[in-house]
Amino acid sequence: MTRLDDPGARLPVRGFAQGAPEWLAPVLRNCSRCGGTLVYGPVEGEDRKRHRCADCGCVTYVNPRLVVTTLPVTADGRLVLIRRAIPPGIGTWAQPGGFLEADETVVQGAVRETLEETCLVVEPTQIVGIYSRPQAAVVVIAYEAAIVGGEMRPTPESLEVRDFSVEEIPWDGLGFNTTLWAVRDWVRSVRPDLTVDALGEEQVDH
Ligand SMILES: [Zn+2]
Numbered sequence: 001m002t003r004l005d006d007p008g009a010r011l012p013v014r015g016f017a018q019g020a021p022e023w024l025a026p027v028l029r030n031c032s033r034c035g036g037t038l039v040y041g042p043v044e045g046e047d048r049k050r051h052r053c054a055d056c057g058c059v060t061y062v063n064p065r066l067v068v069t070t071l072p073v074t075a076d077g078r079l080v081l082i083r084r085a086i087p088p089g090i091g092t093w094a095q096p097g098g099f100l101e102a103d104e105t106v107v108q109g110a111v112r113e114t115l116e117e118t119c120l121v122v123e124p125t126q127i128v129g130i131y132s133r134p135q136a137a138v139v140v141i142a143y144e145a146a147i148v149g150g151e152m153r154p155t156p157e158s159l160e161v162r163d164f165s166v167e168e169i170p171w172d173g174l175g176f177n178t179t180l181w182a183v184r185d186w187v188r189s190v191r192p193d194l195t196v197d198a199l200g201e202e203q204v205d206h
Pocket of ligand 1: 031032033034035036053054055056057058
């Protein structure tokens with residue numbers, strides 16, 4: 001058995017305070033139950049410090065959100081990416097995807113997001129990878145997906161939608177490390193002859 005790679009663990013985690021990314025601080029000021037002030041500190045029965053309401057005692061847990069994505073592949077083996085029209089990463093290339101809603105499964109969410117961003121109807125065929133990015137408080141699931149309908153075109157969420165051969169993949173223009181990792185793992189699966197040097201580099205703040 002080969003040990004699974006965990007690329008997120010190799011990157012430094014920056015911009016953390018009180019156990020959470022600093023950009024989450026505004027939502028960790030008040031209790032969502034009673035509006036009281038949250039205090040970060042030891043809580044009985046917990047093995048780490050938590051944000052606890054000074055008034056009602058309710059603990060606000062900080063957990064990553066799930067991002068569901070696809071790597072749509074054309075019948076002739078080309079990878080579809082979008083150039084993002086919305087933050088974060090406006091203007092950069094990424095796989096279609098977005099936050100999972102509470103009333104859908106991960107596969108349904110990935111298919112929905114792909115349709116919203118590419119106008120393509122896809123069917124996930126396998127998991128390419130599951131990637132943690134604590135700094136962004138996300139876990140990204142990437143599916144390889146077959147295109148079964150629709151027509152590739154830009155949407156309010158994508159400036160461009162196009163397909164790339166493996167040789168054309170815009171490594172330097174990818175907006176997120178999680179995209180880099182997913183695209184890299186997919187390329188490794190279809191082109192094991194390519195070396196890691198040819199497969200892009202992480203950037204700490206992506
Ligand atoms: Zn409260």
